[in-house]
Amino acid sequence: MSNVPSDLRYAKSHEWLQLAADGTATVGITDYAQNSLGDITYVQLPKVGATLSAGQVYGVVESVKAASDLYSPVAGTVIAINPALDSAPETVNSDAYQGGWMLKLKLSNPAEVDALLDAAAYAKLIG
Amino acid sequence: MTDLKRTPLRDFHAANGARLVDFAGWEMPVQYRSILEEHKAVRRTAGLFDVSHMGEVEVKGPDALRFLNYVVTNDVSKLFPGRVLYSPMCYPSGGVVDDLLVYMRGADDYFLCINAGNIDKDVAWLHEQAKGFAVTVTDRSADYALLAVQGPTAAAIVQSLTSEKLDQVGYYHFVDGTVAGIPCIISRTGYTGEDGFELYHPAGSAVALAEAVVKAGAAHGLEFTGLGARDSLRLEAGYPLYGHEITADISPLTAGLGWTVKLDKGCDFIGRAALLAEKTNGAVNKVVFFKTGDRRIVRADTPVLGADGAVVGKVLSGTLTPILNEAIGSALVTTAAAAAPLAVDIRGTLINLQLVKPPFVPLKKS
Numbered sequence: 001m002s003n004v005p006s007d008l009r010y011a012k013s014h015e016w017l018q019l020a021a022d023g024t025a026t027v028g029i030t031d032y033a034q035n036s037l038g039d040i041t042y043v044q045l046p047k048v049g050a051t052l053s054a055g056q057v058y059g060v061v062e063s064v065k066a067a068s069d070l071y072s073p074v075a076g077t078v079i080a081i082n083p084a085l086d087s088a089p090e091t092v093n094s095d096a097y098q099g100g101w102m103l104k105l106k107l108s109n110p111a112e113v114d115a116l117l118d119a120a121a122y123a124k125l126i127g
Numbered sequence: 128m129t130d131l132k133r134t135p136l137r138d139f140h141a142a143n144g145a146r147l148v149d150f151a152g153w154e155m156p157v158q159y160r161s162i163l164e165e166h167k168a169v170r171r172t173a174g175l176f177d178v179s180h181m182g183e184v185e186v187k188g189p190d191a192l193r194f195l196n197y198v199v200t201n202d203v204s205k206l207f208p209g210r211v212l213y214s215p216m217c218y219p220s221g222g223v224v225d226d227l228l229v230y231m232r233g234a235d236d237y238f239l240c241i242n243a244g245n246i247d248k249d250v251a252w253l254h255e256q257a258k259g260f261a262v263t264v265t266d267r268s269a270d271y272a273l274l275a276v277q278g279p280t281a282a283a284i285v286q287s288l289t290s291e292k293l294d295q296v297g298y299y300h301f302v303d304g305t306v307a308g309i310p311c312i313i314s315r316t317g318y319t320g321e322d323g324f325e326l327y328h329p330a331g332s333a334v335a336l337a338e339a340v341v342k343a344g345a346a347h348g349l350e351f352t353g354l355g356a357r358d359s360l361r362l363e364a365g366y367p368l369y370g371h372e373i374t375a376d377i378s379p380l381t382a383g384l385g386w387t388v389k390l391d392k393g394c395d396f397i398g399r400a401a402l403l404a405e406k407t408n409g410a411v412n413k414v415v416f417f418k419t420g421d422r423r424i425v426r427a428d429t430p431v432l433g434a435d436g437a438v439v440g441k442v443l444s445g446t447l448t449p450i451l452n453e454a455i456g457s458a459l460v461t462t463a464a465a466a467a468p469l470a471v472d473i474r475g476t477l478i479n480l481q482l483v484k485p486p487f488v489p490l491k492k493s
Contacts, residue, residue: 038355039163042423044474062424064163064355064446090163093161
């Protein structure tokens with residue numbers, strides 16, 4: 001049974017987003033996604049300063065099985081990437097919602113967050 | 128997955144947390160907890176693999192030796208009872224029908240282990256070629272289950288379950304005995320590059336044997352291991368996989384398996400003329416093994432680029448070794464290009480291939 005924290009928002013493409021009080025957001029992939037991918041061996045992330053539109057490919061996650069695109073849940077500017085994933089991509093497997101975070105974004109339009117799934121809707125999607 | 132074939136251990140795997148996938152038409156465990164962790168366990172302690180999907184074929188009769196030496200490229204006459212031989216089995220073109228193990232059980236009594244995906248093809252091929260030979264070829268695949276216990280502690284685990292003296296069973300040798308009271312062909316072989324045993328046993332005893340091995344293995348670091356780790360272990364050891372490094376279009380000579388092609392074994396065999404010509408004229412292509420120093424996996428079918436950027440071949444197998452923490456793989460490239468720098472393009476990044484003579488890691492086979 002996948003872990004779906006109630007305080008996060010979700011994209012249908014299996015990314016999670018956590019909105020902070022200052023209008024920035026942290027993005028990663030869900031427990032369901034990491035479990036489906038299996039052993040994660042490489043995470044390719046954009047450069048800090050890159051601008052992303054909602055639904056745009058922001059990187060690639062590779063597992064032993066396959067390479068998969070990562071999609072930005074909302075529009076924004078990349079203000080940080082997780083430096084630990086370069087040498088320890090398996091953190092996405094072991095800690096998808098904390099240590100396995102991928103991006104911090106300054107949102108272009110915070111209202112886009114409202115269009116994302118809440119935990120109940122995402123849990124139903126992966127049911 | 129209702130149409131998939133199942134080994135006797137399918138429910139055992141599911142109960143132990145395996146992720147089951149379609150492998151060559153079989154519902155098989157690709158992993159339990161992690162392919163990478165299972166890989167490391169086999170190099171450090173031991174792993175238990177269910178490879179019951181593999182096929183078993185009996186070849187018996189007064190012409191058994193002559194027949195086998197006609198259908199395989201290696202020299203079966205070198206066998207004696209208790210000895211195992213690895214060999215390709217070729218088409219007249221020199222391409223490979225399958226690669227297999229030949230077990231000599233007695234005079235006129237041999238036993239083959241063949242790849243799961245090739246069982247129907249191989250059995251039909253063997254029957255076709257057997258015309259004119261005094262042999263009977265019998266597909267026994269459904270009767271046998273096969274468990275592989277592989278890794279540095281494998282011998283201690285199996286020894287605790289059998290009265291056979293395993294220190295007297297060398298690499299690529301076997302004995303008929305019992306393990307946990309179950310009759311087995313106890314074969315010191317494997318596909319991981321580690322010491323270990325493959326236990327052929329009656330399909331109806333598979334669950335009992337697996338449970339006994341798991342219980343005995345608890346004190347020796349035994350882990351459940353799936354086909355994902357089996358593939359990365361075999362690639363790290365430099366072993367070919369049918370359909371990748373050897374195919375109907377890639378001969379054993381091209382694949383670097385010249386040691387298994389005995390052109391001078393004293394009899395004709397299927398593919399000999401083509402393989403002799405390839406050896407005499409030189410192969411157009413060759414299989415090379417590479418590492419990259421990078422974690423990005425170089426997937427099968429990725430084009431291989433020569434020094435001038437032109438395509439000179441393609442990747443056959445690729446994975447990440449959790450021992451070296453880098454991508455490794457094999458590729459088929461033109462012989463002319465193999466001596467020059469090779470590279471692949473992964474999502475716009477050019478990654479150089481460093482050619483390696485496998486194994487990629489030191490192995491301690493017995």
